[in-house]
Amino acid sequence: MRGDIFMLSAITVRNLNVSYHGNDAIQNVSFSVSPGKLVGIIGPNGAGKSTLLKALLELIPRDTGEIQMNGKGISEIRKHVAYVPQRSNIDWDFPITVIDTVLLGTYPNLGIFQRPKKKEKALAYDCLQKVGMGDYANRQIGELSGGQQQRVFMARALAQQADIFFLDEPFVGIDVSSEKAIVNILKELRDGGKTVLVVHHDLNKANDYFDELILLNKELIGVGEVEKVFRSEILAKAYNTQFPFLKEMEVQM
Amino acid sequence: MSFIDAVFQYGFLQKALLTSTMVGILCGVIGCFIILRGMALMGDAISHAVLPGVAISYALGINFFLGAVLTGVLTAIGIGFVSQNSRIKNDISIGIMFTAAFALGIVLITFMKSSTDLYHILFGNVLAVRPSDMWITLGIGMFILSTIYLFYKELLISSFDSTMSAAYGLPIKWIHYFLMTLLTMVTVASLQTVGIVLVVAMLITPAATAYLLTERLWIMLYLAAGFGVISSVIGLYFSFTYNLPSGATIVLVSTFLFIVTFAFSPKHGLLWRTLKSKRKKKALVH
Numbered sequence: 405m406r407g408d409i410f411m412l413s414a415i416t417v418r419n420l421n422v423s424y425h426g427n428d429a430i431q432n433v434s435f436s437v438s439p440g441k442l443v444g445i446i447g448p449n450g451a452g453k454s455t456l457l458k459a460l461l462e463l464i465p466r467d468t469g470e471i472q473m474n475g476k477g478i479s480e481i482r483k484h485v486a487y488v489p490q491r492s493n494i495d496w497d498f499p500i501t502v503i504d505t506v507l508l509g510t511y512p513n514l515g516i517f518q519r520p521k522k523k524e525k526a527l528a529y530d531c532l533q534k535v536g537m538g539d540y541a542n543r544q545i546g547e548l549s550g551g552q553q554q555r556v557f558m559a560r561a562l563a564q565q566a567d568i569f570f571l572d573e574p575f576v577g578i579d580v581s582s583e584k585a586i587v588n589i590l591k592e593l594r595d596g597g598k599t600v601l602v603v604h605h606d607l608n609k610a611n612d613y614f615d616e617l618i619l620l621n622k623e624l625i626g627v628g629e630v631e632k633v634f635r636s637e638i639l640a641k642a643y644n645t646q647f648p649f650l651k652e653m654e655v656q657m
Numbered sequence: 658m659s660f661i662d663a664v665f666q667y668g669f670l671q672k673a674l675l676t677s678t679m680v681g682i683l684c685g686v687i688g689c690f691i692i693l694r695g696m697a698l699m700g701d702a703i704s705h706a707v708l709p710g711v712a713i714s715y716a717l718g719i720n721f722f723l724g725a726v727l728t729g730v731l732t733a734i735g736i737g738f739v740s741q742n743s744r745i746k747n748d749i750s751i752g753i754m755f756t757a758a759f760a761l762g763i764v765l766i767t768f769m770k771s772s773t774d775l776y777h778i779l780f781g782n783v784l785a786v787r788p789s790d791m792w793i794t795l796g797i798g799m800f801i802l803s804t805i806y807l808f809y810k811e812l813l814i815s816s817f818d819s820t821m822s823a824a825y826g827l828p829i830k831w832i833h834y835f836l837m838t839l840l841t842m843v844t845v846a847s848l849q850t851v852g853i854v855l856v857v858a859m860l861i862t863p864a865a866t867a868y869l870l871t872e873r874l875w876i877m878l879y880l881a882a883g884f885g886v887i888s889s890v891i892g893l894y895f896s897f898t899y900n901l902p903s904g905a906t907i908v909l910v911s912t913f914l915f916i917v918t919f920a921f922s923p924k925h926g927l928l929w930r931t932l933k934s935k936r937k938k939k940a941l942v943h
């Protein structure tokens with residue numbers, strides 16, 4: 405435990421407050437995440453999970469708060485953070501193929517006036533293979549199912565070769581086997597020292613998937629290792645309801 | 658005398674041909690970004706908004722490119738300001754701003770010049786292109802094409818996914834206003850060829866035609882430029898031969914290309930789509 409204090413944290417948030425037109429979405433949230441962790445962000449609908457990710461990326465303004473990643477401000481480290489939003493507000497009829505969409509992931513690491521070359525294209529194809537979408541490389545992006553589209557955006561995030569990953573509900577609409585494959589990819593990233601934050605809905609899987617949890621409902625309800633946070637009495641506070649299935653699980657454990 | 662003989666013989670026709678070819682390329686290329694970003698209305702707005710600038714330039718005796726670019730960009734900023742600082746949506750803001758600018762332009766021009774000039778500005782008169790206009794058009798063209806070549810990567814990603822672009826630090830607002838400036842310059846360069854009222858057709862129709870034919874942006878850019886050039890050259894031919902306003906003939910040619918593509922495009926065309934689904938239904942019935 406003491407060692408943690410001396411280790412540089414991957415993400416540090418102090419006193420974060422975010423509101424939309426005067427309505428609070430996030431109140432007084434502080435936490436830190438050490439590098440090489442796979443972290444789940446859970447909480448009910450409207451808890452501010454997506455808002456938290458957007459505020460960390462400074463895609464929306466915050467009222468107060470300090471945010472550091474790898475000891476730097478977000479503007480310095482932006483290019484090393486990959487983000488997959490909950491809903492991409494893109495035009496699905498855009499003239500772009502699946503492989504070219506994944507290739508966009510390499511853009512942040514290319515200089516201005518620089519074009520993606522063979523190396524970048526090979527990387528994009530590898531990432532597409534990893535999410536099991538290699539056969540669809542030359543399809544137009546709108547000609548995929550919702551789950552397939554989600555996997556393509558996952559591949560794009562991988563192609564960015566970032567240090568920190570923000571994934572907002574990456575498993576929604578994804579079938580069981582692809583979900584497993586993606587979870588394994590995320591665990592590989594973590595084992596490679598990357599920090600991965602995942603907004604997640606399905607409480608049943610939360611303790612299999614993650615090392616740590618951030619439990620949110622406007623305020624921070626709990627943060628830390630899964631065993632400490634994933635308890636029915638703490639979850640009940642966030643969701644305002646009882647969790648009988650959890651009690652059974654705890655008995656089994 | 659045939660059109661081709663006339664081109665060799667008359668300098669004014671050569672200038673017209675060169676200018677309208679460049680305009681065809683520029684409108685096609687910028688048009689692709691305009692329609693992909695859902696800004697077709699913006700194209701219409703900017704083209705009308707240059708009118709007061711043209712009028713002021715006449716009054717001051719300066720080249721009309723200067724004044725036109727100024728009022729075009731000011732209108733783009735005004736549109737953005739109103740829609741971002743109130744509940745007025747973008748299309749409403751566009752409707753308010755460009756009609757105001759256009760009305761102001763009509764009043765100014767009527768005060769200062771005869772109505773024939775207004776007619777030429779509104780509907781184009783490519784056969785009266787002066788050498789200085791031609792050179793300015795070519796210069797603007799080179800500038801725009803090279804910036805699009807250099808910033809292709811950034812234009813692609815910010816048009817496709819503005820969230821990711823912002824997340825990795827692209828200045829998407831600046832890119833928007835930069836494109837608006839390019840759009841204004843293209844509009845001004847097209848004034849004499851197609852005129853204010855019909856510029857929007859040259860921006861949208863060739864790009865939309867290309868959009869029906871490909872799933873890759875760079876191919877779309879080349880195709881749109883190609884359709885723009887074909888429309889300009891054939892339109893110019895009709896304009897010269899039958900003594901018609903060049904703007905109208907050029908736009909009609911590009912509309913014709915669009916209709917043909919709309920019907921026969923291999924993937925998105927009406928004909929093949931209907932045939933394929935009919936065939937499928939038949940196969941299922943038997």
Ligand SMILES: Nc1ncnc2c1ncn2[C@@H]1O[C@H](COP(=O)(O)OP(=O)(O)OP(=O)(O)O)[C@@H](O)[C@H]1O
Nearest residue numbers: 424428429447448449450451452453454455456490
């Ligand atoms: N663009 C917006 N404008 C105004 N209010 C917003 C906006 N986006 C979110 N909110 C509000 O902020 C709160 C938090 O929203 P957020 O999207 O962060 O929730 P979430 O935890 O991601 O929910 P979900 O599980 O449904 O994705 C909600 O009460 C929501 O109504």
Ligand SMILES: [Mg+2]
Nearest residue numbers: 453454455490
């Ligand atoms: Mg959300």
